[in-house]
Amino acid sequence: MKRKHKRLTFVIIAMALLGIAVGLVLMAFEENIVFFNSPTDIMTKQPGPDKRLRLGGLVEEGSVTREAGSTVTRFKVTDLENSVDVVFDGILPDLFREGQGVITEGKYANGVFSASEVLAKHDEQYMPPEVADALKKSGEWRGDETTTNKP
Numbered sequence: 001m002k003r004k005h006k007r008l009t010f011v012i013i014a015m016a017l018l019g020i021a022v023g024l025v026l027m028a029f030e031e032n033i034v035f036f037n038s039p040t041d042i043m044t045k046q047p048g049p050d051k052r053l054r055l056g057g058l059v060e061e062g063s064v065t066r067e068a069g070s071t072v073t074r075f076k077v078t079d080l081e082n083s084v085d086v087v088f089d090g091i092l093p094d095l096f097r098e099g100q101g102v103i104t105e106g107k108y109a110n111g112v113f114s115a116s117e118v119l120a121k122h123d124e125q126y127m128p129p130e131v132a133d134a135l136k137k138s139g140e141w142r143g144d145e146t147t148t149n150k151p
Contacts, residue, residue, distance in 0.1 A: 036103050038134040039082040042113070049109035055084060056103040056131050064098055077102060077113070079131075081138040084108070088115040095120040101131045 001009075036054035037045070047053055055077055063076035063083075071090055075098075076083040086104055096102065096118060104115035 035130050038079040038131075039077055039084040040079055040134070040138070042084050042108055043082045047108055049107060052105065052107055054103055054105050055086070055108070055113050055115075056101070057084075057134065058131070059096070059098050059100055059102050061098045077104065079134045079138050084113050085111065086113045086115050088118050090116075090118075092118055093120040103131075 036056035037047075039055065039057055042053075042055060057077040057079045060076035060078045060083055063074075065074045066072070067074075073088050073092060075086050075088075077086055078084075086106075088104065088106075097120075100120060103119045104113065105117040105119075106113055106115040108114075
């Protein structure tokens with residue numbers, strides 16, 4: 001085999017190995033690329049109790065309850081199609097309230113999402129694009145296009 005053919009064979013093998021490595025990495029990150037999951041996604045996928053994930057949607061009206069003498073708060077996050085019970089032990093953001101967009105991070109087990117972090121939207125106009133898309137997909141979108149994507 002000529003030197004030129006050996007070099008070409010090496011380059012082809014290296015490119016094939018690189019392609020396989022990229023494919024494996026993308027397969028491993030497939031579920032984690034999503035910024036958050038809607039309540040419908042959680043109900044459909046039923047993730048394992050050890051998997052950390054983000055849950056996003058609206059805080060359901062009339063669902064917020066606080067345990068007396070502690071920082072534990074219970075509420076429901078909805079995409080207006082399904083709801084997920086959330087338990088959070090900590091101080092909620094100032095902008096947290098019923099009917100507002102929220103993203104929680106934590107684990108889902110036994111039908112309850114145990115949140116370790118709660119993020120509320122930062123003003124009256126803004127809604128994360130993913131929350132708006134989930135609401136539009138469920139047919140429950142009530143805003144106009146100007147309320148989405150405004151920082």
